[in-house]
Amino acid sequence: MNIMDFNVKKLAADAGTFLSRAVQFTEEKLGQAEKTELDAHLENLLSKAECTKLWTEKIMKQTEVLLQPNPNARIEEFVYEKLDRKAPSRMNNPELLGQYMIDAGNEFGPGTAYGNALIKCGETQKRIGTADRELIQTSAINFLTPLRNFIEGDYKTITKERKLLQNKRLDLDAAKTRLKKAKVAEARAASEQEVRITQSEFDRQAEITRLLLEGISSTHAHHLRCLNDFVEAQMTYYAQCYQYMLDLQKQLGSFPSTFLSNNNQSSSTPMQSVTAPSVLASASASLPSVSNSLVTSGISELKSSSGSRKARVLYDYDAANSSELSLLADEVITVYSIPGMDSDWLMGERGNQKGKVPITYLELLN
Numbered sequence: 001m002n003i004m005d006f007n008v009k010k011l012a013a014d015a016g017t018f019l020s021r022a023v024q025f026t027e028e029k030l031g032q033a034e035k036t037e038l039d040a041h042l043e044n045l046l047s048k049a050e051c052t053k054l055w056t057e058k059i060m061k062q063t064e065v066l067l068q069p070n071p072n073a074r075i076e077e078f079v080y081e082k083l084d085r086k087a088p089s090r091m092n093n094p095e096l097l098g099q100y101m102i103d104a105g106n107e108f109g110p111g112t113a114y115g116n117a118l119i120k121c122g123e124t125q126k127r128i129g130t131a132d133r134e135l136i137q138t139s140a141i142n143f144l145t146p147l148r149n150f151i152e153g154d155y156k157t158i159t160k161e162r163k164l165l166q167n168k169r170l171d172l173d174a175a176k177t178r179l180k181k182a183k184v185a186e187a188r189a190a191s192e193q194e195v196r197i198t199q200s201e202f203d204r205q206a207e208i209t210r211l212l213l214e215g216i217s218s219t220h221a222h223h224l225r226c227l228n229d230f231v232e233a234q235m236t237y238y239a240q241c242y243q244y245m246l247d248l249q250k251q252l253g254s255f256p257s258t259f260l261s262n263n264n265q266s267s268s269t270p271m272q273s274v275t276a277p278s279v280l281a282s283a284s285a286s287l288p289s290v291s292n293s294l295v296t297s298g299i300s301e302l303k304s305s306s307g308s309r310k311a312r313v314l315y316d317y318d319a320a321n322s323s324e325l326s327l328l329a330d331e332v333i334t335v336y337s338i339p340g341m342d343s344d345w346l347m348g349e350r351g352n353q354k355g356k357v358p359i360t361y362l363e364l365l366n
Helices: 003-029 040-067 071-082 093-108 113-181 185-214 216-252 255-263 276-286 297-304
Strands: 308-313 332-336 345-350 353-358 362-364
Touching (some): 003 113, 040 113, 040 185, 093 113, 113 216
Antiparallel strands (some): 308 332, 308 362, 345 353
């Protein structure tokens, strides 16, 4: 037998099998043929797998919407992912807002109250934008990727084996139908042999499918660990945002009430005359926990001299970069001024550590 004859016979056999399955399936739908039912355990496993796939897809898609609300950006990222290329880096919304605020603050003048506040708010928004990027990256690796791997990997394998099981079941029932219709002994013997073979193939495929489906419980356990990672990433993100905004609020102090009092002044008072030091002094005076030494000659004397003073820290402060010094509430540090330093800051020293510290976090000691 040559290869061509073999291929022709194989195609004929495949066509015959397909036709037999189609006839059996149609007769089952019309109620004209009996159907071998799967055992209850296997049916429950199939139902659990379908439920897992359905909700995994919904959770995955909605998580993507949460992390990236812009649908166009999601489509772009999807296209680049399919092309196995890295999407171009762009500012996210908090970073873009922060940059606008910083640019506006510089335009209005860093020495003005509003300009200074805008710059501080802009820097905080950019920090939130960075935290947002970290949340997206961490969630994609630890949460979305495992969910996607299940949908595109494990469940596709389950679907393939389930389809094979369906075909084996149709072959078995078609063989049973032919056995019932067999009249002569020779035809009955051949049909009985066919039923035994198809029954064996069906049982073997049912076992393979069952083993795969029982792995869904392990999938749930794995996704639970991934869910914990996602919650931890969100907790870190929101804690960072809260701390950033808390620090910003402490730096701004009572800026809103100061602006309101400025608006009530006569029109002969130019807005540009309200500088950051005067706003900070007013803000500090309005906070009961801040000592009046911040708004008296203490700061001025310290800035105009080359000496140093002891200061008590009023609030915890996390350094934004290497030029700043992190602070703990109630600790005592040494502070001094250097020429050209921003009016809102002093240099602080703790042992061999030193860096810039915001004056609104300090109470000068005698």
